[in-house]
Amino acid sequence: MSPSILTPQRALVRARWGVFGTFAGVGFLSAIWLVNIPDIQERTGTSHAVIGGLILLLGLGALVSMQFTGLLIRRIGSRASCSLGLGLLVITVNLPGMATDAVSLGIALFIFGLGHGITDVAMNQHAVVVEREYGRPIMSAFHAFYSLGGALGAVAAAAGQSTGLDLAWILFIACLVGAAAAASSVPALLSRATERRLETGTSPVSLAEHASPVRDTSGRNRRRIVALAVMAFLILLSEGAANDWSALQTVEHLNEPEAAAALAYGAFAGAMTVGRLLADRASNALGPVRVVRYGSIMAGAGMLAVVVSTFYPLSIIGWTLFGLGLSGIIPQVYTAAGAAGRSDSGKTLARVVSCGYVGLLAGPAIIGWLGGMVGLTLAFILPLLFCGFGVLLAKAVAPGKDDGVADHLRSIPASSSDR
Numbered sequence: 001m002s003p004s005i006l007t008p009q010r011a012l013v014r015a016r017w018g019v020f021g022t023f024a025g026v027g028f029l030s031a032i033w034l035v036n037i038p039d040i041q042e043r044t045g046t047s048h049a050v051i052g053g054l055i056l057l058l059g060l061g062a063l064v065s066m067q068f069t070g071l072l073i074r075r076i077g078s079r080a081s082c083s084l085g086l087g088l089l090v091i092t093v094n095l096p097g098m099a100t101d102a103v104s105l106g107i108a109l110f111i112f113g114l115g116h117g118i119t120d121v122a123m124n125q126h127a128v129v130v131e132r133e134y135g136r137p138i139m140s141a142f143h144a145f146y147s148l149g150g151a152l153g154a155v156a157a158a159a160g161q162s163t164g165l166d167l168a169w170i171l172f173i174a175c176l177v178g179a180a181a182a183a184s185s186v187p188a189l190l191s192r193a194t195e196r197r198l199e200t201g202t203s204p205v206s207l208a209e210h211a212s213p214v215r216d217t218s219g220r221n222r223r224r225i226v227a228l229a230v231m232a233f234l235i236l237l238s239e240g241a242a243n244d245w246s247a248l249q250t251v252e253h254l255n256e257p258e259a260a261a262a263l264a265y266g267a268f269a270g271a272m273t274v275g276r277l278l279a280d281r282a283s284n285a286l287g288p289v290r291v292v293r294y295g296s297i298m299a300g301a302g303m304l305a306v307v308v309s310t311f312y313p314l315s316i317i318g319w320t321l322f323g324l325g326l327s328g329i330i331p332q333v334y335t336a337a338g339a340a341g342r343s344d345s346g347k348t349l350a351r352v353v354s355c356g357y358v359g360l361l362a363g364p365a366i367i368g369w370l371g372g373m374v375g376l377t378l379a380f381i382l383p384l385l386f387c388g389f390g391v392l393l394a395k396a397v398a399p400g401k402d403d404g405v406a407d408h409l410r411s412i413p414a415s416s417s418d419r
Contacts, residue, residue: 011190015130016138018188020145022082022123025181026116027149028156029089032174033096033112035157039167040096044105054106059361061113062120066354069121070347077192078129078346081122086182088115090175097171120357121350126189128338128349137283139331144276151273221340225348227396228337231292232356235329235390238299238383240363242268242326246319249376254312267316268323275327288332288397296390299325303384307377322383329390330356336397 041051065085072081092115095108127142153174160170246268250261283291302321309315337352363383370379 011194012130012133014188015126015190016134018185019123019127019130019142021181021185021188022086022119022126023142023146024149024152025086025178025185026089026119026123027146027151028153028181029093029174029178030116031150031153032157032171033093035154036097036161036167036170039161040099040105043097043167044099044101046102046105050102054102054109056361057106058109058113058116059357061110062117062357063113063354065114065117066121066350066357069118070350072118073122073125073346073350077195078122078126079186079189079192079195081118082126082189083182083186085115085117085119085122086178086186088112089119090178090182091115093178094168094171094175097167117357121346121353124334124353125338125346125349126195128335129190129195131335132339137280137288137331137335139335140276140279140283140328143331144273147269147273147276224396225337225340225352227393228333228340229352229355231390231393231396232330232333232337232352233359234386235326235333235359236356237359237363237366238303238386239272239326239330240360241367241380241383242319242322244364245367245371245376245380249306249380250312250315252375253377254310254315256312260312264316264319268319271320271323272327275324276331279328279331282328283332288336288399289394291328292332292397293391293394295325295328296387296394297325299329299390300384300387301325303380303387307380307384325387332397336399339399 037051041048046054069081069085072084089112092108092112095112096105099105099108123142127139131138156174156177157170160173243265246265247261250256250264279291279295286294299322302318302323302325305318306315306322309318333352333356334349338349340348367376367379367382370382373379
């Protein structure tokens with residue numbers, strides 16, 4: 001069934017831009033908090049160790065809310081869930097600036113994390129529905145807008161700091177911007193009724209497939225979901241490690257100044273953003289399996305260059321390849337997770353997103369612990385090995401016959417040999 005039959009094309013295009021705005025808004029609000037950590041730490045009188053532990057509370061809040069967001073989506077739909085999560089983010093982005101000590105900051109970050117978890121699952125779920133009906137890969141572009149929103153948030157925070165604007169005003173202005181983004185984006189999303197119709201819509205072919213033995217299909221589907229969850233955990237662990245430790249690894253391994261080392265992170269982050277803008281075209285041309293497989297190989301080659309290089313330009317090339325390779329993997333994983341759990345896609349996606357989020361949080365800690373033992377450069381052998389799992393598990397993102405994915409996504413010739 002074509003998207004034009006299921007929902008007016010104009011509504012689908014509106015929904016696509018609504019998802020873009022939602023991703024960008026979440027990225028903006030996240031960056032505003034992150035860039036202001038030093039000021040918040042000074043105001044609350046917390047040490048580096050304490051602030052690190054409190055940041056884990058933000059992650060804990062997100063993980064807690066992710067566990068019930070699947071049920072929430074089933075009850076009220078992903079648009080209403082996005083509205084709830086974004087509203088919580090908009091309100092609570094002010095709370096860290098109001099904190100006066102470690103306890104109040106911890107509470108503020110936990111509540112902020114709750115909003116982040118709800119929105120993260122809900123907006124990815126809505127993105128899965130929109131992509132499915134759009135008839136071609138667009139998930140990576142959504143994630144690219146998160147990165148762009150984060151870049152805008154960082155620039156806005158830096159501009160406020162450079163003019164001497166008080167932290168409370170910076171966060172309040174961010175609150176207003178976030179509210180404007182939510183107000184313009186959420187109404188553009190598909191209604192609950194439309195979403196349910198799209199989720200339950202089946203063709204005669206798919207009805208025949210549902211008549212096949214349930215045990216084998218469900219067993220294969222469970223194994224596929226486990227593979228997707230493992231991949232999300234390992235890839236986002238690698239991404240989190242690069243986010244936090246790329247610059248310091250360059251200083252430690254190559255004895256470069258901090259300004260030059262910052263370029264290592266810039267190369268990685270910039271490559272991630274550019275890669276996400278290009279990954280949809282690559283997925284359309286090559287198929288999602290090859291995007292994951294070749295992306296994992298590219299990321300592994302980049303990390304190998306970082307580990308063995310004693311030459312600064314080669315290290316920068318390595319971080320660039322690592323970012324480009326990783327950039328398209330998670331969008332393919334989330335698309336596959338939403339399709340694999342068609343009967344309860346919100347719950348399935350929530351599980352996979354939760355595993356990825358645990359990896360994102362665990363990555364910096366694991367690499368930091370290993371770095372303390374063997375040095376950061378040798379510690380990055382771990383993400384290098386994890387890229388191998390991306391190659392091995394790549395087939396898990398192949399659209400299945402019972403996914404309910406748009407026919408266009410199921411019949412890309414270049415990916416058929418990889419199933």
